[in-house]
Amino acid sequence: MEQHRRYWEDTYLFDVDTQVVAVREEPAPGIAVRDGIVHPKGGGQPDDIATVEMRPVSVSKDAETVWLHPEGALPAIGDVVHVAIDPEVRRRHAALHSAGHLLDACVAPLGFVNVGLSHTPGQAFLLYDVNGGTLPDGEEAKTALIETLLARAHELVGADLPYGAEIDADGVRRVTIEGLQSDPCGGTHVRTTGDLTGIEITRVRTKKGQLKLSYTAEHA
Numbered sequence: 001m002e003q004h005r006r007y008w009e010d011t012y013l014f015d016v017d018t019q020v021v022a023v024r025e026e027p028a029p030g031i032a033v034r035d036g037i038v039h040p041k042g043g044g045q046p047d048d049i050a051t052v053e054m055r056p057v058s059v060s061k062d063a064e065t066v067w068l069h070p071e072g073a074l075p076a077i078g079d080v081v082h083v084a085i086d087p088e089v090r091r092r093h094a095a096l097h098s099a100g101h102l103l104d105a106c107v108a109p110l111g112f113v114n115v116g117l118s119h120t121p122g123q124a125f126l127l128y129d130v131n132g133g134t135l136p137d138g139e140e141a142k143t144a145l146i147e148t149l150l151a152r153a154h155e156l157v158g159a160d161l162p163y164g165a166e167i168d169a170d171g172v173r174r175v176t177i178e179g180l181q182s183d184p185c186g187g188t189h190v191r192t193t194g195d196l197t198g199i200e201i202t203r204v205r206t207k208k209g210q211l212k213l214s215y216t217a218e219h220a
């Protein structure tokens with residue numbers, strides 16, 4: 001079976017006619033298609049909202065394959081099916097995810113190391129251990145931190161830096177913001193930092209020696 005991770009190549013490939021390359025009944029009835037445009041939940045980014053032949057499907061993945069689970073009768077291996085994702089949901093997920101990279105590039109130089117994250121709409125956050133930096137103490141310090149981070153973030157949006165991805169020598173996909181940072185990542189990204197708008201840090205919390213930043217962002 002051969003499935004291409006098309007969502008790694010093109011964030012904006014929203015639908016495709018593609019061949020069914022695998023069918024299974026267990027653990028849940030599902031199909032795998034050659035052109036994998038559907039992003040499965042992982043790395044903090046949620047599942048895409050997807051359809052096969054206009055029918056809603058749930059999404060799962062195993063080690064190598066993204067599976068789509070339609071209700072009712074399954075297509076057969078070799079059938080060509082129309083697979084589509086919700087473009088607005090994909091754009092929102094890619095924007096939140098890409099803003100996570102961007103904000104991390106603003107936070108890390110202040111002496112923090114990222115140890116957790118979510119890019120789920122309405123509850124996106126970045127969690128940090130202190131790595132030489134100083135946790136903000138009190139509301140004034142938190143407000144000052146937000147201002148510092150947003151000023152830097154807006155500067156980077158203005159610089160319109162490209163996001164890129166490549167597979168390194170160890171087979172790990174590394175995602176870069178040109179000239180800024182490089183991280184192992186399997187998600188979907190906007191084209192450049194200039195595709196991001198509405199970046200806000202909605203809450204700063206310090207607890208048990210960690211810094212947690214809640215944030216939001218939109219696709220321009």
Ligand SMILES: [Zn+2]
Binds near residue numbers: 101
């Ligand atoms: Zn990423």
